[in-house]
Amino acid sequence: MSEISRSQAHVHRDAGTAPRGPGGPHGAAPRGAGAYAPGTYGSRPRSSSSLAVGELVQAALPLIAAWLPGQRWYAGKGQAITALHPLSATPLLTGDPAMVHLLLRVEHGSNADIYQLLLGLRAEAPAGIGPDALLGGLTHGPYDGAALYDAVHDPELTGRLLGHLATADRFGPLAFRRTPGPGLPSDLPGRAGTAEQSNTSVIFGSSFILKLFRRISPGTNPDLELSLALSRAGSTRIPRVAAWFESRMEATEPATLGLLQRFLPDAEDGWELALDQVARLKGDPSPGNFAVEAHRLGRATAEVHRVLARALPVARLDREQTGRLATAMAERLDVAAAAVPALRRYRPALHTAFRQLTADHLTGLTVQRIHGDLHLGQAMRTPHGWVLLDFEGEPAKSVAERRLPQPALRDVAAMLRSFDYAAAHLLAGAEPDPELAHLAAGWAARNRTAYCAGYTAAGGSDPASSPELLRALEIDKAVYEVVYEARHRPGWLPIPLTAIHRLATAP
16 A cells, blocks of 8 residues: 555455365466466366467457556556566466466556466355456357456455465465464465455455555565564564565566465554544544543654664665755655646755755754554554554555655654644645634644654654655655646645645745
């Protein structure tokens, strides 16, 4: 998930147990089975355990081209698909049902992305599968009449996927890997989460959750890299990593395809908790002390930053590098102002704030690995305290960009913006109400202060000691929000613009 504030209620809210699929042996291709190569043929799945993967993929491409643009996680919205190029097609299960893992290069306009698909194939579509998961019926070749669908919506097939993770199987370019520890169940069916995300989550009972990365880039996904580092360091501030799988993708550095972690069945979404408190402002100016939770969340954030700083390299930007950091922020502002005219009158003041960042850090800045996309929707309140999720960073950026060390206060600034969003959510689309706006602003201010105090108390760098850095990072985040809201939710544009006004006029 990598959206702005609301938007990020985590799939943990979709907890539940899917119906068990049929038992029996896996029926998968043997360990070491190769991926699709042209000229591999077989019989249709309803009558044979073999799988003509090449013919299947070619028959499926027209259905995929029609289905893909409608998926929540598809990045090429508004651009026609001009070409589809299968990079690898690996059978994970043969017979009826069958399952094929597909990495597909999709060209749209002048851009191209690689997507991960799990294709299910049955003589008849599985009962209960929704229309959004059904690609359609194949109409020619040895699979004529078979139903093709997104396998993540088939509990039997997702259970087989968990089995491959449990036994650390390998299929051609695909490698399933486990962390040391108690064995994983190999026959637990999984159900796809319903929350809107840029990836797909599959929940296995109340024990595990698998994140399938849909848009794939070569290299280790930061979510796996940072979650593994924190798990190996014994951090209790994240769900423990249990397994993952990857593909070498034409001999490049392995690309992370999926991450299996412990599920948090008793957790509450931080965004929803905050909204619940804010909503009570309408009838009670003192709706409870969420600031206590904000303080605890600040402590949890600092603890994660401290572990990451011990586990992974920390660097020091010199003055010139700090200047380049400020220049990049200024350039993003200029691009945003060109797209959103309402920003233009604030440009001089905001540019001054960016220049001040360099002037006030003559000896440079310390940078480290951070969450990269932190907000209330990425935090879960468990009976044992706050847990942070989704260390993927902003999916719009490349993996290389997301793996760059950053000032730790970038995460702090992002969470401060999230408190603003939670408070302003109460006002979005409603008639102006000065009294309610005053209460909402006070709620945000209390929680911003409490969060920073908790962060400092747990050993994080005191945000108050670097006001120019925190201001610049918060501006940078708000500028991003302005562009996002202008494009996707114009009715919410006043939320980040109000923050821009405050940050531009701050003494």
